[in-house]
Amino acid sequence: MSRRTLLHEGWTLRAEPGPAVPPEIAGTAVPASVPGCVHTDLLAAGLIPDPYLDDNENRLTWIGRTDWVYETTFAGQPGDDERVDLVCAGLDTVATVTLNGVEVGRTENQHRSYRFDVRALLRPDGNTLAVRFDSPYRYAEAHRDRLGDRPNAYPEPFHFIRKTACNFGWDWGPTLVTAGIWRDIGLHAWSTARLASVRPIVTVADDVGRVELHVQVERAGDEPLTVRAAVAGVTADVAVPAGERTAVVTLTVADPALWWxxxxxxxxxxxxxxxxxxxxxxxxxxxxxxxxxxxVRLDTTPDAHGTPFTLHVNDVPVFVKGVNWIPDDAFPNRVTRERLAERFGQAAGANVNLLRVWGGGRYESDDFYDLADETGLLVQQDFLFACAAYPEEEPFRTEVEAEAREQVTRLAGHPSLVLWTGNNENIWGWHDWDWQEPLAGRTWGRGYYLDLLPAIVGELDPTVPYWPGSPWSGSEDVHPNDPAHGTTHIWDVWNTDDYTRYRDYVPRFVAEFGYQAPPAYATLRRALSDDPLTHDSPGMAHHQKAADGDGKLRRGLDAHLPPPADFDDWHYLTQLNQARAIQLGVEHFRSHRPVCTGTVVWQLNDCWPVTSWSAIDGDGRRKPLWYALRRAYADRLLTVQPRDGGLALVAVNETDRAWSGPATVTRLALTGEPRAKTSVDLDVPAYSSVVLALPAELARPDDGRAELLVADAGDTAERALWFFAEDRDVRWPAAQWDATVEPVDGGRRVRVTARTVLRDLTLFPDRLDPAAQVDRALVTLLPGESATFTVHAPGPLDADALTRRPVLRCVNDLV
Structure with a gap:
């Protein structure tokens, strides 16, 4: 039987001499963690400041321009195995591997694994293993100079190296260009033959499951072999004749339980x-x-509205309630299974059903896809190309093919994986971002997205649909970001237009759209030493990577909300505006089901403390957007929408049971007095929506600055609100409430009773204890109504502080 031994102990790290290396680090060997990276090792040794704090990132750019050497020693491997391989699951990125002073291999792709036969080099006693990492910048810039530059979204050469693109900085991420042994490394001793790859093609039809298991073997000899496979009590053997290296084992399972x-x-x-x-x-x-x-199948059959993009699982059309996923940390060794499980729980808690693994990040760990299978979160997996024209010349084409083959093989059989996507925004970029003239006919990636990658997916895992890009219309004859065809990204909102412009779109599938807000207050205070902390203080400015991000936040506030008097107001209102923008967009798109069949919000998570489009900030705290997503993505959604010059009540039912029952819509004064009312009977079939036009006396207020609509369907859905004027123009009464605080297991229960209308009442307990969390947010109360907030905290909280600003906020407390 083969033996596998991890080599994770006893490593050291040192910088090769160079002009950029600080004197206190030059010539110094420090303990290294494997898996790990240079930044985390230097941080653990106390040699660099935390790159996530203040503007420390700027003082660490030399790391990506330095060569690094990892080294360890280990005992010999006794035994008479015919082969002993050094197996490197992930090297980041341009590496030269030596054993006992002899070079055994070179690598230049972070997204591949490598295996080197080292049996002849092993000694019975001390063996020295070294991995030298060349500067990623030097490698990328050399290929850029050799092949000719190509356009990209940022002034960095990330498209000339097969490495995590966002290492080089993004409009939400730091520029921290890593190096290191980022996945397992070890020895595999074997004789005769080994399993080189195991690729299950899993299908189900007519209550019969079928596993077509494709096996490749590597041989040290030519004797006959047998592959045995077992699943669900079914076993099959297939002979591999002498000299052959492939086999297919077919297993048939009667009436398997379906994965949903x-x-x-x-x-x-x-x-x-x-x-x-x-x-x-x-x-x-x-x-x-x-x-x-x-x-899984993807329906793109043209219809009266254009080209749909509808995902079917087990022949049931699924409305995608998605979020985009970026690397959860710039340093992947810090993303544990436990941390992933927390993020997946947060996604599921917001009623999300799909994670799109974005193409500027990395193929995630086995834990990621296993947790997706376990929790039922669908995965859309981008191939790793983003926001740039990528060269197709060597060595890149060979590397791209090798990584794609390895990753499609690795992920085959995961039921959560339902879509491969060729790239992020590159086809769109070629059309609209002024690339064609500077490219002057040079390659830019088209051959990958429309030829190479679909061929690989079709060959290795035809059970998973492939789509050439995000966005992509389905045809080179149609603009790649045409909302009526395939998938679309909506970025004029945020960049140039107010978020109410979402209502101008009736897209088939929205694969990206987002709106910014700062992270939680406790996250800011941990990461920034600014005193005072203001929206444009130095640390805040450094942790805002978007072009004119602060100006765009201000534009959004000016369009909707009262002017903030101080930082506390600004922080609350920008977070609120983010939540409102995305909730408006999601509810609008869902109200057009089934013309629109999916929304994928940019973005779920962050990789460090930053002002960004995320719902979960870089310290793992939920922003108000998370609570808005939970409501907008609810299986049963009640929403008021403008339609045909009036207003309509739209009920969306994303369950397998019909939704029937009474609903009321009332036009009220802000004081709570009714002005007009209607009752309707909801009858919404499974997986569908119903649009009910509202009478004119409801849609036309007597005084738009002092009235609202309330739609209520009892306990079957959260009530929907419609305000006739922007908050900045509403004649809000000064906020008044009564509040009580009582202890409960693990925290406090805060009960608020409104004496006036309270708009988007939200508790921020992290201002009192960074570990404190609250169960709900963005609650609007009419006079006399009450709401209960349960705050979970490890220690005591000041009861008085829990019931006043800046911890307890609503829009009209600015009056």
Whole structure:
């Protein structure tokens, strides 16, 4: 039987001499963590400041322009194995590997694994293993100079190296160009043969599940072999004749339990075990994984509205309630399974059903996809190309093909994986971002997205649909970002237009749209030493990476909300405006179901403390946007929408049961006095929506600055509100409330009773304890109504502070 030994202990790290290396680091060897990276090792050794704090990032740019050497020693490997391979699951990025002073291999792709035969170099006693990482900048700039520059979104050469693009900075991320042994490294000792790859193609039809298991073996000899596979109590053997290196094992499972997306059913999985046996029956190698039975198809059949983009799982159309996923930390070794589980729980808690792994990041860990399978969160996986014209010349084409083949093979069989996407915004960029003239006919990636990558997916995992880009219309004859065809990105909102412009779109599928806000107050105070802290103080400005980001936040506030008097007001109102923008967009798009069949909000998470489009900030805290998403993505949504010059009540039902029952819509004065009212009977079939026009006496207020609509369907959905004027123009009464605080297990219960209308009442307990969280936010109360907030905190909280600003806020407390 083969033996695997991890080599994670005893590593040191040192910088190679160079003019950029600080004197206190030059010539110094520090302990290194493997898996890990240079930045985290230097930070642990106390040699650099935390790159996430203040503007420390600016003082660490030399790291990406320096060569680094990792080194360890280990004992010999006793035994008579025919092969001993050094297996490197992930090297970041331009590496030269030596064992006992002999070079065994070179790498230049972070997104691949590598294997080197080192048996002849191993000594019985001390072995020295070294990995030298060349500067990513030097490598990328050399290829840029050789091949000719190509346009991209940022003044960095990230498209000339197969490495996480956002390492080089983004409009939400720091420029921290890493190097290191970022995934497992170890020895694999084996004889006769080993399992080189195991690729399950899982299908289900007519209540029969089928696993077509494609196996590749690597041989040290030519004897006959046997591959044995087992799943759900079904076992099959296939002979691999002498000299052959591939086999296909087919397993048929009667009436398997189907795997469903979250909200549509359960997520049963089955253990798939594979063993390789020699001619004498002895076991040589083994592999195990978990699979799920489900079917996926993408409907893009043209219709009266254009070209749809509808995902079907087990023949049920799924309205995608998605979020974009970026790397959860600039340093991947810090993203543990526990941290991923927390993020997945936060996504599911916001009623999200799909994560899009964005193409400027990385192919995520096995834990990521396993957790997606476990929780029922669908995964749309981009190939790693983003916001740039990518060269197709060597060595890049060979590297791209190798990484794509490895990753499609690795991820085959994960039931959560339902879509491969060729790139992020590159086809759109070629059309609209003034690329064509500077490219002057040079390659830019088209051959990857429209030829190479679809061929690889079609060959290696035809069960998962492929789409050439995000956005993409479905045809080179139609503009790639045409909202009527395929997928679209909406970025004129945020960049140039007010968020009410979302209502001008009736897209088929919105793959990106977003709006910014700062992170939680506790996150800011941990990361920034600004005193005083203002919207444009030095730390705030450094942690705002978007072009004119602060100006765009101000423009959004000016259009909707009262002017902030101080930083506390600004912080609350910008977070509120983000939540309102995305809630408006999502509710509008969902109200046009089934013409629109999905929304993927930019973005769920952050990789450091920053003002960004995220719902979860860089310290893992929920912004008000998270609570707005939870409402807007609810399975049953009640929303008031402008339609045909009037207003309509739209009920959206994303469940497998009809939604029936009474609903009321009332026009009220801000004082709570009714002005007009109507009752309707909801009858919304499963997976559909109903639009009910409202009478004119409801849609036309007597005094738009002092009235609102309230739509209520009892306990079957959260009530919907419609205000006839922007908050800045509403004649708000000064906020008045009564509040009580009582202890509960693990925290406090805060009950607020409104004496006046209270608009978007929100509690910010992290201002009292950074670990404190609250269960709800953005609650609007009419006079006499009450709301209860449960605050979870590890320690005591000041009861008085919990019930006044800046902890307890509403819009009209600015009056």
């Amino acid at each position: 997306p979250i909200g549509y059913g359960d997520q049963p999985r089955y253990d798939l075990d594979v063993t390789l046996h020699g001619a004498d029956g002895r076991e040589l190698d083994a592999a195990a994984r978990r699979i799920g039975f489900r079917s």
